[in-house]
Amino acid sequence: MKGAHHALCGAAAWVAVASTAPYTLGWYPVSPLGVVAGTLVCAGAALAPDADHHDATVAHSLPPVSEWVCDVVGHLAGGHRNGTHSVLGVAVLTAIAWGAGQLTVTTERLGDLAVGAGVLSLLLVAFAARALGLARRRLDAWALALALATFVTVAAPTGWDWLPVAVGLGAAVHVAGDMLTGSGVPLLWPWEPRPPRWWRRTPLLNDVWTAGGNLALPVLGTTGSWRERLLVAPLTAYAAYGVGAAVAVGSLTALGYDADRVLARAWEAASALVGTAAVVGVVTLQVPLPG
Known part of the structure; x- marks a missing residue:
């Protein structure tokens, strides 16, 4: 999958899991702010497995820091599409996110500062910003990433427990996306069993379990x-819908309205309009044209 497509899949996955708006799953509900910020973080995490490649999108997201990170990750993971594209890789990235959330510094003025979560968010948001076209220039990527990372650093101890979930989900979505392409992924790395010769010679089967040991549903x-x-x-439209709904809920709540009640009425009105338009369309088709 292309980098931008990975990021969009990660954003849509977070909306589905974390939002409670209509047509979402709500398996891990968070605040409206968590939906908006988590969408960027999860989109960045959906690019993180490609940090094993110096020429990947993520390597150019926040230079020179991102380039150094990719060099280190690529060395540890055994090159591109190896360790980071496996179940073990997803588990390690999730553990890193959890560990980063535990790194805090206590100050007299601001209280606990989630330094680890802030640094991790800095990288992930920069990944997402460049891949999604939110920051065309290097300076823009730094500015956006620093702004959100600073907020995470200050607010994370009380409101950002979802960070490991977002990172793990994004990484899993990336691996799943690459599994759907012809190249597949070494899902069980470092164990990469090779198929028997008869399997490699059988059409379709050799696409699912490749000669190199990768698994795919191409x-x-x-x-x-x-x-x-x-x-x-x-998925792009779905992610935009989820973020828009979260912004609407947050804005209505800040203004003192019952956001759920207002949105429910708006949804009923929209459904009624769609139903009316459908009825009018059917009637129009059934009425014979003059002449």
């Missing part, structure tokens, strides 16, 4: 295919 074909773009298009 429904998307090659990276960047039209099928991949077709998958990502509705």
Whole structure:
């Protein structure tokens, strides 16, 4: 999958899991602010497995820091599409996020500062900002990442327990996305069992378990295919919907309104309009045209 597509899949996954708006799962509900900020963090985490490659999108997101990080990760993971693209890699990234959340510094004026969560968010938001086109220039990426990372550093001890969930979810979405391409992933790395010879000679089977030991369900074909773009298009709209709903809830709550009640009424009104439009359309089709 392309970098931007990974990021969009991560953003949509966080909306589905963390939002409680209609058409979301709400498995791990967080505040509206958590939905908005977590969307960026999860989008960045969905790019993190590619930190094993010096030429990947993430390597150019926050130079020179991101380049140094990618060099180290690539060395530890055994190169591109190895350790970071496995179950073990997802577990390690989740553990790093959890460990980062435990690194705090106590100050007299500001209380506990989540320094570890702030540094991790700095990298992940920069990854997402460059991949999604939110920051075209290096300075813009630094500014956006520093702004959110500073806020995370100050607020994380009381409101950012979801950080490991967002990172783990994003990394898992990345691995799943690459599994849907023809190259597949070494899901069980460092154990990479090779298929027997008869398997390698059997059409379709050799696409699911490749000669190199990768596992795949190649429904998307090659990276960047039209099928991949077709998958990502509705996910982009879904992520935008979730963020917009979170912003609306947060704004209404800040103004003193019952956000759930207002949105429920708006949803009923929208449903009624759609139903009315459908009825009018059917009636119009059934009425014979003059002449």
